[in-house]
Amino acid sequence: MILDPRTPSGPLEQRWTKAKEEMRLVGPINRHKFKVIVVGTGLAGASVSATLGQQGYDVHTFTFHDSPRRAHSIAAQGGINAAKNYQNDGDSTWRLFYDTIKGGDYRARESNVYRLAQVSANIIDQCVAQGVPFAREYGGTLANRTFGGVLVSRTFYARGQTGQQLLLGAYSSLMREVHEKRVKLYTRYEMHDLIVKDGEAQGIVTRNLMTGELEAHTAHAVLLCTGGYTNVYYLSTTAMASNVSATWRAYKRGAFFGNPCYVQIHPTCIPVSGTYQSKLTLMSESLRNVGRVWVPRKAGDKRHPNEIPEDERIYFLEERYPTYSNMVPRDVASRNCQEWCNKGHGVGISGESVYLDFREAIAAEGEPTIRAKYGNLFHMYHKIMGEDPYKQPMKIYPGPHYVMGGLWVDYHLMSNVPGLFVLGEANFSDHGANRLGASALMQGLSDGYFVAPYTVANYLASKINTQPLSTDDEVCKEAIDNSRNTIDRLLKSKGNQSAESFHRRLGKILFDKVGITRTKEGLQEAIKEIQELRKDFWENVRVPGDANYVNQELEKAGRIIDFIEFGELMARDALHREESCGGHFRAEHETADGEAKRDDENYAYAAAWGFNGIDEEPTLNKDELKFEFAKLTQRSYK
């Protein structure tokens, strides 16, 4: 099936304005009659809840966290992009658009990306007005830094904790709406299923994590803002609880999954050390502004880094990409790091890391300046590694970090199931096959503050004079039973292995075979191995306790079985895409000089998979990408 993304036509810069003008509105006196469910309180969920609340809709917001402020967005470090051109260095809406399309290796929709670039400036205005303490210059104006894949300084930041400051801004706006009783907040509630009736999304099933109670909540529209699924790899930079369940269960109810194989492996993570290591810690991309990446020229050189003289080091990014040097996009940097390690130049005990060196920056700018800008990252590194990065280079290695894939949405951020909207990292929309640094925060807030409030209203306008579905309806009962059955099945399993042990095994299959470099054989093996793992899970997992009170193992097991099922879809998507683009690198498809080789003739589309049953092959639907403004070229950072 060819999908209709409902993109407007006409000049690129007028499309969003035109679309907004054509949208239907809901008058202020009617808004309270419309009930909207928001799942998630990260940047996307908190911002859209607050905005719809301010406008007067009856908003019901759910999170499995104990507080909205704990959402994973809190962990974002480096910054948020906006085309303000405060540095007068040639930035513009067009350039942010173009950088994003090119950075995503021409696999995103032009209309969406242009809109994102247009509203980026409003985001900064909104956040500043909320009191977000962005970094500033001595004159009192806002400061900027540079991120990968671009040649301008357009990233706004709040030391190394931009995500926390932006989320606290959105959270405080949300809490104001809760106080005003325009948003009802449900914390420690996990969405278990999507309720679909007459082909439309009309509610969700939740489990109260404190009491175990399953309930149906119905509404005129459901907004999923549930974040990304990077944790499918087990070891990733995302928070431990981040998962795919909300979007995966919506997929099983008919929503299409877009580009599940597009994953971003971030070049600068603290490398794996112990067997019980539970997660990877990111060292922000902003460090590549001042740090230089290198390995010893001689393979297997075991000397202390400070003893390796300058001419015996190879600064491989600077050599291969003189224009962007250490600031190439993430996919390019990660692949190069892995290549050098595979050739035996890797450092550290496992040989699976490269150096990120600050010696020159410290000498040039002084330790206090570096400390002021990056102190918390250096501190984090020191804690974990027990080595002082002011005195010796950091060791870093690529790790799964972000997913460009997610539920398929049209220009209105609505999925193919009417009434189901998807915002933030949970959707597949704006980053193509690779996301540029500092663009996820921008997208989450753009979706939540500036896009969905219009497009959701447009949808609601067609529902005037209708009531939300009764929670006694048969479909609600069926959905609750469905959730209960899964829970019972987990608790009844008679094995003796923890759910987590299956997650570790899944992660290894995926990192090795659906990771930085993929091959046809590897992907075919991965599909088989994941199917076996799923079988093994149901035979050998053990979930202690019962379903009537807090049971963290039960929560975890439910998320892990979804990851296992989903992992198979990732591998299938990667197998079908016979080209390399951005983060999806197929060894069979590379250019003569080893870069990703796209096949625009056959693959210039977003793949949107439809569910047919757990043991059936999914259906491939296509969202054809048209490039009317950005010229399709081989991406070059040389």
Add this chain to the structure above:
Amino acid sequence: MSKSMKLTLHIWRQANRHAKGKFEVYTPSDLTDDMSILEMLDCLNDQLIADGKDPVTFEHDCREGICGTCGIMINGMAHGPDRGTTTCQLYLRRFKDGDTLVLEPWRAKAFPVIKDLLVDRAAFDRIQMAGGYISVNVGNAPEANSILIPKEVSSEAFEAAVCIGCGACVAACKNASAMLFVSAKVGHMSMMPQGRPERHDRVLNMVAQMDEEGFGSCTNTLECSAACPKEISPKWIQRLHGEYIQAATVTRR
């Protein structure tokens, strides 16, 4: 290389809000010095599950010191012995082979224990709700650089804004006072020009809510600041007093 370690763990086990809890003793195998405290609990839980026992419930998420979800008393100290460190950032290499660790939940009337090491900190959200915001609707914001803020002012406000809402300040205080938390929130917002218009109502409402939640009063022992993983200064408490007095005198209620 990682070194293996033996530790004796005394862990608070409590089945639910109303149950009477007690300490249980565990000596998990396979511990190494490069594990964090939370990874040690993961390791213990794997062993408890394999033995058919109930794993220890504890809360955590980012595991890199920013989300504020983790937090336990370790040998009587909130987040353990190191300054400026959350529980998830504390590694076993900090302890000696053979040591005994006593792990307990935050203890405060306003933070009831839900299970084992997991407590309910929703009181913080309710304090935030009472006034911890700047009222600006989407669409109302002026151009960002039209509000000039001296670098010193924004840097200082930032020192308060770094609060991760973990509750260690409350847990460390013998009165279970939430003054450091409230003062950081009030301090950040009232320093920024954007937060000025509502500053009086904000401080009065947040303090009133804090009292209602059952947090204790502040007697200036400053344990809060010593335990704060973000090392928020006690000067914000002094400022809070100032803000409060000013607000109480100008606002007639």
